[in-house]
Amino acid sequence: MGELFISLIVSFLTLGVPALLSLYNFIGIFHEWKKKILRHVFWALTILLGIFYTFGMMTLLDVIFEAEWTEQLYNVERHQPIWTGGYITVIVVSLVGIVGAIILLSNNVNKLPPLTTVLCITSIYLALIIQLLWAIQCLPIAFDFVGALYILVPINIFIIAFTIIREKIKEWCNDEFHEDKIYGKSPFIKKINSILIKCSNKWPIWGLFFVIPMLGIILIVLVLFGQEPDAIIKAWTETSDWTLSLKEAPQNLPMDNHYLCTVAAGGHRKLVKPIRMGERHGHRIIVNRQLLIANAFENILEEKTPRFHRSIRSFYDKYGFPIANLIRTHKVACDITYIIMKPLEWLFLIVIYLVDSKPENRIAVQYLPTSK
Structure with missing residues (x-):
């Protein structure tokens, strides 16, 4: 009886919780949750638990996160899906997206300059690009039932991002009065804001235009701190065993558990x-x-x-x-x-x-x- 109870608890924590959070986020596409703080807590749990579960699941599948492609592995072990030298770049770009989302969620969009809102959307796009690359990179384990669960995290993050962007555009459109004085003193910035005011329903498209410039700025800053200029690419290609890998690792050796x-x-x-x-x-x-x-x-x-x-x-x-x-x-x-x-x-x-x-x-x- 005790073992059954423990099994049920473990099953609920490993399968039930991710399923419930995913269902909650999915329903949020069609239904606007009234308790925003609770929703934000669930979103944070989705991301944090998603990272934890993904790491645990991949560890169970013998993914050795510290093993670069040059290292000799054994039996069915896999090398790291993200190159060690690219960790910082991937993490920073993802954090920029999280910061952009937090800025949007913690402010009334009508009190922000349109350019700020669009740049926040752009930062979210950068985080989504990382998630898309991650989803593609890990496709080799998608054919395993346990491994396939990794895709839940990127899907949920895409749902959260879509919900945030749609909600903020709706919030802007519901307010018919937008004061020019809060949109900057520089004529150039004011001009951009004026253009964006007239096409708020196209902010997601405008956000795409700023993706490359923003990514370029982030990479320049990272280079100043010692990161390689192409680390955002090598993070995925300087690996073996994965979809975007360009390296050929030594063939795994069979190893006895003696x-x-x-x-x-x-x-x-x-x-x-x-x-x-x-x-x-x-x-x-x-x-x-x-x-x-x-x-x-x-x-x-x-x-x-x-x-x-x-x-x-x-x-x-x-x-x-x-x-x-x-x-x-x-x-x-x-x-x-x-x-x-x-x-x-x-x-x-x-x-x-x-x-x-x-x-x-x-x-x-x-x-x-x-x-x-």
């Missing part, structure tokens, strides 16, 4: 010293001397004390798998495990030399491929 196999494959090469490829349970693995010695020692246990070996094997299988899951993507963790295992490696080696007449032969034949 945690010493994980150490051999995942640790820093200078420390763990992988020596060759081997074969375990029908697939190729990277082996180092520590792994070979440990397996040779296990062979001796299996030959000399089969009952004791079964107990040790059962214990190792029980705890080796979770350890492998914890350390498999962290080189430092693999290094630490390698160092911790070093005294046992020496003990295993002593036993092998005491028991076997040709100890190095026994060590050398471990994990040899059975076929080419």
Whole structure:
């Protein structure tokens, strides 16, 4: 009963909450919610929980966010969908859109110069472009039921943006009196505002005209702070495994969940010293001397004390798998495990030399491929 209750709670949090928020936002297209503050809270939850759920969902699908395309991955793991060097640019452009939305939501549009309103709409467009690129980039996981849920976040953000823009244009059009004095002192700015006053129903189109200039200004500022000029493009193309990727990552290697196999494959090469490829349970693995010695020692246990070996094997299988899951993507963790295992490696080696007449032969034949 307790497990069922927990399962229901987890299902509600992972599926029910996103579904309810999405439904609320969708209804908002056709129905104007009266409680604006509550609506804004739900919108904020949609974005924040959407980011959290997307990260969690992709982690479950073995997306390694810190792994650039040059890194060796294993089994079904995927490299990061956004290049590390482009994170700041993508985040800043998205934040500009959020700021634009907040300005519109926190002000009566009739008290803002039309140019300010249009620029806020433009900033929202920039955030939508990021969401569109994200949706396209992640299409390779859309065919997985869990993976397909990532699309809910961009869809909801598009719905929120549409609702904000439509609401603000309606708010402007409902007020027939707009004072010229609040629209700037510069003749040029006043001229633009005067033009925009006459075509308020076309503000969304005007917003498109300012997309490239605004993006250019943002990128120039980011360059001054050390970002690459083309980071907005490379954020998507300097990746592998995704729709917009232009890089070809090393082919994933199969990796056993035997945690010493994980150490051999995942640790820093200078420390763990992988020596060759081997074969375990029908697939190729990277082996180092520590792994070979440990397996040779296990062979001796299996030959000399089969009952004791079964107990040790059962214990190792029980705890080796979770350890492998914890350390498999962290080189430092693999290094630490390698160092911790070093005294046992020496003990295993002593036993092998005491028991076997040709100890190095026994060590050398471990994990040899059975076929080419």
